[in-house]
Amino acid sequence: MKIILLLLVILPSDFMITAAQSWMRSGYWFSGTKFPISDINSGLFTHLICAFGDINSITYDLNLSSSDQKDFSVFSTTVKQKNPSVITLLSIGGGTSNYTVYSTMVSQPSYRKSFIDSSVNLARSYGFDGLDFSWPSASSAADATNIGLLFDEWKSAIESESQNKNNSQLFLTMAAPYSQYILNATLPVDSIRKNLDWVHVSAYDYHTPSSNPDQTGSPAALYDPESNQNTDFGITSWISGGLPPEKIVLGLPFYGYAWTLKDPKNNGIGAPANGSAFTPDGDMTYKAIKDYIRRYNAVSSYNSTYVMSYCSVQSTWIGFDAVQVIKAKVSYAKQKNLLGYVVWQVPNDDNWELSQAAAEQDEKRQKGKKHILLKVLLPVVSGTTTIVLVYTLWRMKRRLFTQPGLKEENQVERRPLAYLNAIESNDSHFLQVFSFDEIRAATNEFSEENKLGEGGYGPVYKGKLQNGQEVAVKRLSETSKQGREEFKTEVLLTARLQHINLLRVLGYCTEMEEKILIYEYMPNKSLDFYIYDPVNRLSLDWEKRVQIITGVTQGLLYLQEYSRITVIHRDLKASNILLDHQMKPKIADFGIAKIFQKDILEANTDRVVGTYGYIPPEYIRGGIYSTKSDVFSFGVLLLQIISGKKSSCYYGQDSNLNLLQYAYELWRNDKGQEFLDETLNDANSSFKLMTCLHIALQCVQEDPKDRPTMLEISYMLRNETTAMKQPKRPAFSITKDGDTEKSSASSGTGLVDTATITTLVPR
Numbered sequence: 001m002k003i004i005l006l007l008l009v010i011l012p013s014d015f016m017i018t019a020a021q022s023w024m025r026s027g028y029w030f031s032g033t034k035f036p037i038s039d040i041n042s043g044l045f046t047h048l049i050c051a052f053g054d055i056n057s058i059t060y061d062l063n064l065s066s067s068d069q070k071d072f073s074v075f076s077t078t079v080k081q082k083n084p085s086v087i088t089l090l091s092i093g094g095g096t097s098n099y100t101v102y103s104t105m106v107s108q109p110s111y112r113k114s115f116i117d118s119s120v121n122l123a124r125s126y127g128f129d130g131l132d133f134s135w136p137s138a139s140s141a142a143d144a145t146n147i148g149l150l151f152d153e154w155k156s157a158i159e160s161e162s163q164n165k166n167n168s169q170l171f172l173t174m175a176a177p178y179s180q181y182i183l184n185a186t187l188p189v190d191s192i193r194k195n196l197d198w199v200h201v202s203a204y205d206y207h208t209p210s211s212n213p214d215q216t217g218s219p220a221a222l223y224d225p226e227s228n229q230n231t232d233f234g235i236t237s238w239i240s241g242g243l244p245p246e247k248i249v250l251g252l253p254f255y256g257y258a259w260t261l262k263d264p265k266n267n268g269i270g271a272p273a274n275g276s277a278f279t280p281d282g283d284m285t286y287k288a289i290k291d292y293i294r295r296y297n298a299v300s301s302y303n304s305t306y307v308m309s310y311c312s313v314q315s316t317w318i319g320f321d322a323v324q325v326i327k328a329k330v331s332y333a334k335q336k337n338l339l340g341y342v343v344w345q346v347p348n349d350d351n352w353e354l355s356q357a358a359a360e361q362d363e364k365r366q367k368g369k370k371h372i373l374l375k376v377l378l379p380v381v382s383g384t385t386t387i388v389l390v391y392t393l394w395r396m397k398r399r400l401f402t403q404p405g406l407k408e409e410n411q412v413e414r415r416p417l418a419y420l421n422a423i424e425s426n427d428s429h430f431l432q433v434f435s436f437d438e439i440r441a442a443t444n445e446f447s448e449e450n451k452l453g454e455g456g457y458g459p460v461y462k463g464k465l466q467n468g469q470e471v472a473v474k475r476l477s478e479t480s481k482q483g484r485e486e487f488k489t490e491v492l493l494t495a496r497l498q499h500i501n502l503l504r505v506l507g508y509c510t511e512m513e514e515k516i517l518i519y520e521y522m523p524n525k526s527l528d529f530y531i532y533d534p535v536n537r538l539s540l541d542w543e544k545r546v547q548i549i550t551g552v553t554q555g556l557l558y559l560q561e562y563s564r565i566t567v568i569h570r571d572l573k574a575s576n577i578l579l580d581h582q583m584k585p586k587i588a589d590f591g592i593a594k595i596f597q598k599d600i601l602e603a604n605t606d607r608v609v610g611t612y613g614y615i616p617p618e619y620i621r622g623g624i625y626s627t628k629s630d631v632f633s634f635g636v637l638l639l640q641i642i643s644g645k646k647s648s649c650y651y652g653q654d655s656n657l658n659l660l661q662y663a664y665e666l667w668r669n670d671k672g673q674e675f676l677d678e679t680l681n682d683a684n685s686s687f688k689l690m691t692c693l694h695i696a697l698q699c700v701q702e703d704p705k706d707r708p709t710m711l712e713i714s715y716m717l718r719n720e721t722t723a724m725k726q727p728k729r730p731a732f733s734i735t736k737d738g739d740t741e742k743s744s745a746s747s748g749t750g751l752v753d754t755a756t757i758t759t760l761v762p763r
């Protein structure tokens with residue numbers, strides 16, 4: 001222990017930040033509340049965030065209203081009077097901002113520069129220790145890319161400012177939505193990881209009276225057996241998406257939502273409701289909720305399945321985070337090795353009850369030696385870490401109980417996250433219903449020259465809608481046994497699976513016994529067009545292939561782990577990996593398997609669909625499939641991407657080895673290099689070809705149980721596991737280890753790459 005302490009004292013402060021890993025207890029203060037800054041109990045926090053600055057729509061400078069200027073300029077000095085080591089940040093953005101302006105700002109280098117320079121200057125002149133960017137609703141791919149650029153430039157401006165002025169660096173953080181998957185365009189995780197000190201995850205506003213008026217629900221559940229809208233899902237998605245836990249700060253809502261019950265006697269979670277109570281949004285600060293409970297002597301209940309509290313008085317029902325919930329969430333954040341928590345917002349708390357509970361939960365776990373260590377370190381580490389975003393609730397209390405006069409000014413507020421969730425829960429509305437005539441016109445009567453290919457489920461045509469939009473049209477063949485309504489239900493379900501690496505369904509048509517799906521059109525064809533072709537392969541260097549591998553991994557991870565339903569693709573192959581204009585991959589035909597047949601997770605099926613060469617042995621032999629079947633196909637795909645070799649050919653000296661055996665033999669004899677596509681060079685990449693070969697061989701093992709999960713694969717690809725298992729001999733090998741090699745053709749799986757087959761296999 002002494003040694004550690006000594007080291008920490010001697011080490012430069014930057015290193016100490018990572019070494020000490022001090023726990024962050026942070027909170028937002030929102031100026032709209034008019035809560036006096038001097039009343040903040042800053043001793044309960046390590047970090048406090050002053051919200052919100054905005055962007056001037058003409059100059060793109062950071063811009064504060066004149067009343068905010070007065071408050072913000074003294075924020076740091078005021079909160080540091082009670083707690084000199086508290087770190088302060090200025091947050092920019094938040095609920096009332098006009099995000100069109102943000103979108104424009106990030107799109108132009110000169111606007112970004114104005115914004116960055118003015119933000120750094122203002123933070124310094126007001127004595128803030130850092131800047132927080134609170135624009136959670138960026139949703140176009142262009143915005144996401146531009147935000148990445150903004151962070152690159154912002155960080156480098158902060159670095160050079162600190163060098164020039166001989167100051168410690170400003171912290172740079174952002175507020176992010178609860179889950180990586182909430183938006184069309186996922187945020188630029190690489191840039192975030194590289195440039196930001198941490199991220200405030202807004203883990204709330206899942207079910208609200210606006211998004212779910214018909215049923216009471218959990219506004220900020222830690223877990224939810226029925227939906228992905230919960231904190232655990234969101235945090236896990238960020239971590240698996242590449243954001244390290246030590247950069248994640250968990251948002252805690254010091255507020256709840258009130259619904260109006262249809263029947264006061266039916267008052268559980270999920271009870272029938274008729275919209276909000278009290279206000280249009282139904283939001284209430286914790287203070288207001290406590291007042292209400294006191295006034296009506298209400299009893300609040302705790303539900304440990306969701307980890308939430310609720311209470312009801314006659315037809316009013318309120319879901320919120322009480323002390324017990326806050327404690328459970330802080331423990332969760334600790335257990336997941338997150339950086340800490342951030343509350344929205346500090347003044348919402350009744351007599352510091354929640355802030356204290358959160359802080360104590362933290363201390364309890366730090367008892368003993370660690371506690372002493374922290375006490376010694378905390379003052380030293382003060383230049384360190386923390387904090388977040390969302391939106392505001394104070395108005396409730398004021399409107400209802402104290403100052404009705406404030407109402408007007410509150411109406412300008414908007415709550416970006418609640419809005420996004422509402423979109424998400426109504427996402428089927430994106431889906432268009434097309435008439436058969438429209439489709440016929442778009443594809444020029446399903447003409448041959450518009451035909452893009454013939455998939456396993458029917459032909460695909462290129463089409464052009466009347467508004468000029470290019471689409472791909474898949475006309476499902478007759479074999480589907482489903483009726484129209486069933487088909488529609490399945491399509492709607494599939495359409496809710498939205499991920500940047502899945503091909504988006506735009507709409508469908510069920511007129512005249514047709515079952516037609518309309519997809520977005522991908523200009524750059526599919527992966528098979530490149531990797532097997534001696535010329536085309538040159539346009540896919542290793543960097544681009546890494547982008548494809550990670551994209552496909554994310555798409556599969558979403559289908560298997562994070563979507564509302566588990567989807568097994570069953571026909572994953574190079575020709576089903578489509579490439580967009582930036583050569584980013586999108587998995588096509590996911591969900592079609594589901595549309596064709598409803599099966600449970602691991603099931604026997606009397607029809608084998610899929611493509612030989614990609615399908616695993618248990619599927620061919622017994623028709624058994626599971627998520628591990630897709631892992632097998634993923635392994636084959638990975639082998640093809642790194643080698644440019646097809647699975648329909650035989651390899652080796654005697655040309656008697658299939659692709660899997662060939663890869664395995666070379667790898668086993670330390671000749672893996674010979675297997676690889678010689679045009680690829682991984683010298684400047686953190687992704688290594690040999691690691692991919694090793695992972696691929698693990699995926700194609702005979703026994704599904706030996707194959708890794710997609711989650712494990714995504715960790716291995718990023719080199720986050722130290723020891724990787726040695727793969728066993730791949731499936732479809734006739735020989736056992738030690739035998740001499742023979743052809744595997746007798747297994748009857750000639751590993752034909754080209755055609756998708758539909759075979760009958762007796763049960």
Ligand SMILES: *[C@@H]1O[C@H](CO)[C@@H](O)[C@H](O)[C@H]1NC(C)=O
Pocket residue numbers: 055056057058062063064
């Ligand atoms: C902030 O921006 C508004 C317009 O967007 C402008 O009227 C106001 O003068 C600006 N304030 C400052 C301090 O730049």
Ligand SMILES: *[C@@H]1O[C@H](CO)[C@@H](O)[C@H](O)[C@H]1NC(C)=O
Pocket residue numbers: 057098099100101
């Ligand atoms: C947001 O800003 C854009 C561009 O300055 C402007 O055209 C638009 O009217 C603004 N929207 C609102 C709601 O103020």
Ligand SMILES: *[C@@H]1O[C@H](CO)[C@@H](O)[C@H](O)[C@H]1NC(C)=O
Pocket residue numbers: 139140183184423
């Ligand atoms: C998602 O993208 C589609 C098409 O690019 C767009 O129409 C839709 O508005 C986007 N959704 C959100 C929530 O931004």
Ligand SMILES: *[C@@H]1O[C@H](CO)[C@@H](O)[C@H](O)[C@H]1NC(C)=O
Pocket residue numbers: 166
């Ligand atoms: C930078 O600041 C440190 C103390 O904060 C001081 O010791 C050092 O001399 C300064 N360097 C320059 C170049 O001013």
Ligand SMILES: *[C@@H]1O[C@H](CO)[C@@H](O)[C@H](O)[C@H]1NC(C)=O
Pocket residue numbers: 268269270303304305306
């Ligand atoms: C929590 O509420 C849900 C929905 O009402 C219910 O199904 C579940 O049993 C409750 N959990 C506990 C532990 O009471």
Ligand SMILES: *[C@@H]1O[C@H](CO)[C@@H](O)[C@H](O)[C@H]1NC(C)=O
Pocket residue numbers: 262274275
């Ligand atoms: C639901 O509330 C609306 C007004 O907000 C009211 O008109 C309607 O009658 C209510 N419905 C029921 C079933 O109580």
